[in-house]
Amino acid sequence: xxxxxSGGGLVQPGGSLRLxxxxxxxxxxxxxxxxFRQAPGKEREGVASLDFVGVKTQADSAKGRFAxxxxxxxxxxxxxxxxxxxxxxxxxxxxxxxxxxxxxxxxAYQADRLGFWGQGTQxxxx
Numbered sequence: 001x002x003x004x005x006s007g008g009g010l011v012q013p014g015g016s017l018r019l020x021x022x023x024x025x026x027x028x029x030x031x032x033x034x035x036f037r038q039a040p041g042k043e044r045e046g047v048a049s050l051d052f053v054g055v056k057t058q059a060d061s062a063k064g065r066f067a068x069x070x071x072x073x074x075x076x077x078x079x080x081x082x083x084x085x086x087x088x089x090x091x092x093x094x095x096x097x098x099x100x101x102x103x104x105x106x107x108a109y110q111a112d113r114l115g116f117w118g119q120g121t122q123x124x125x126x
Contacts, residue, residue, distance in 0.1 A: 001025045001116055003092045008121030015082050015125070021075040021092030021118055030097030034107045035068060035077045037123075039088040046104025047090070048077065057103055082125045092118040 007019040019035065034049030034057075048058045048068035056068055067078040075092055095110035111117055 001094070001114075003094060003116065003118035005090065005092050005118040005121040008090060008123045010124045010126065011082055013083060013125055016078070016080045017082065017123060019077040019079065019090055019092075019121060019123075021077075023073045023075065023092075023094065026073070026094065028095075028097045030099065031094055032097060032100075032102035032107050032110070033070065033075045033092070033094045034102070034104060035075075035090055036093055036104075036108065037086075037088045037090045042088075044091075044108065046108060049102050049104055049107050050075070051102035052097060055102065059104065079123070082123070084125045087124045087126065089120040089122055091120045 002024045004022045011017055030052045032051045035047040036044050037047055038044040046059050047062050050056050050068045050070055065081045069076045093111035094116040
């Protein structure tokens, strides 16, 4: 399984970016996927997740500004009204599904257990 993020970059406050996570070698039809972010020296933070029937979970910091979506084998995170505090590395994660739930903590645990993480893409808002 390979998850490859792209779309990060430098943007001014109030601007927008759309992150993409391309998935290959992955055929779990009931899977949960999501986005996390982590700054150096800080704890990993869940941003948003999406289960196989389209149910979304979002962190409070993402509500109203970020939107998660999926099209075939690509997971997206549309980020609007970006703030300097959104600057960090963003990671894509996935599990194998199977009905374990798609909350952000559950997804992070499953992704850690399976090693289903991307390499990250840097977002800088300045």
